[in-house]
Amino acid sequence: MCDDALTEVFRRLPARSLAACRLVCKSWMAVLTDPHFIHEHLSRGQQKLLLFANDRVIDRSLAMVLADDNKSMYQLSRPAASRSVFVHNSCNGLLCLGDSSGAVEVLNPTTGESLMLPMPMYTAGSSQFSSCNWHCLGFxxxxxxxxxxxxxxxxxxDSFKVCCEIYTIGAGVWRQVGSFHGAPTDRGVHVNGTVYYLTKFRYIASSRINCLNVESEKFNVMMLPPRKSYGGHCSLTELEGKLCLLVVDGALEGPPRTMDILMLNSDDKQSWTCRYHFSLPWLMPSCYFTPKHTLSHDGKIWVQLLARNLYCFDPSSSSEELMIAWPELDFPFSTHTFIESIVPLRKDYFIKQIR
Incomplete structure (x- = not known):
């Protein structure tokens, strides 16, 4: 088979099949480790929902993916079960993992390849819920x-500054890149090469978003829409490749009733549009509930509520209610958008010569 025909066949195969194909022969390895092919194949991938178990009793850290609307799930490669880890975030099929000691590991669960990073300069313990000490993988x-x-x-x-250090995969060291005013109210989100997070000053939520361009390593500021246009508790997420603001209604008493998804205009990076509006299930216990991850798949919006439930919203339906999409699981989990990929973690994959 000629190289062009072989490459076209590889383009159509899922990443988990390509991971095994790399071991067949040197000519296949040459195609499948070519950086242009890797990123072209990645661009064709479909986002899925990664469910990552947080309960040590349940098989330590079990990574699973919601594959389709038939609710089929399958287990991916996962970290060694010698320690309990959590997911900071996902980017290009890679997971940024952490544990309570502050250690950081990058994992490609599709290929099983992993990279343990040197300890950061600031080594205080972290957790998956920490808003003042967290990591984010970007591209x-x-x-x-x-x-x-x-x-x-x-x-x-008494300082309300946040400090920042960066590790480039392949470089081997952490670098300090400065500090910025405004402590994070919660963990940030990576969208198209930029990390965004909501800020607070002296325990009061501000009306701005701090931004870090991962490539230039420069900070910037973005203003939230006028508070009267949403008025509730909010968090950031990525949906359809854009930065979004998730807002629950601002009721002072009782459970929240509705949620809006405001999407940032990609042209001017200043204006926001209310893309989706739906009703929350009656069981939500607190107006401080803020969902963290959403996913657009097969025309539906998937949202995690509480620790063990998945819901979805169908914009094409006449109903504005968020419906249960998955029965309550037996273990708590976190949700993350995920694309299976063969993106390597070893630098030599990009420079290896095939003899």
Whole structure:
């Protein structure tokens, strides 16, 4: 089979099949480790929903993917079960993992390849719920590098600055890149080469978003829409490749009733449009409930509510209610958007010569 025909066949195969094909022969390895092929194949991938178990009793850390609307699930490669880990975020099929010691690991669960990073300069323990000490994996479109950004609090107790250090995969060291005013109210989100997070000053939520361009490593500020246009508790997420603001209604008493998804205009990066509006299930216990991850799949919007439930919203339906999409699971989990990929973690994959 000629190289062009073989490459076309590879383009149509899922990433988990290509991971095994790399081991067949040197000519196949040459095609499947070519950076242009890797990123072209990645661009064709479909986002799925990664369910990552948080319960140590349940098989330590079990990574699973919601594959389709038939509710089929399958287990992916997962980290060794010697320690309990959690997912900071996902980018290009890679997972940024952390544990309570502050250690950071990058994993491609499709290929099973992993990379343990050196300990960050700031080594205080972290958790999957920490808003003042967290990591975020990002991608630089221009250089095609992956970087891990680490946000941590300033050493001064009364300071409301957040410090930042960055690790470039393949470089081997953490680098400090400065600090920025405004402590995160929650973990940030990576969208198209930029990390965004909501800020607070002296425990009061502000009306701005801090932004870090992963490639240039420069900070910037973006303003939220006028508070009267949403008025409730909010968090950031990525949906359809764009930055979105998830807003639950601002009721002072009782459970929240509705949620809006405001999408940032990709042209001016300033205006927001209310893309979706739906009713929340009556069982929501607190108006401080803020969902963290959404996913657009097969025309539906998937949302995790509480620790063990998945719901979905169908914009084409006449109903504005968020419906249960998955029965309550037996273990708590976190949700993350995920694309299976063969993106390598070893630098030599990009420079290896096939003899």
């Amino acid at each position: 630089c479109p221009g250089t095609r590098e992956h970087k891990i950004v680490h946000f941590y609090p300033d050493a001064h107790i």
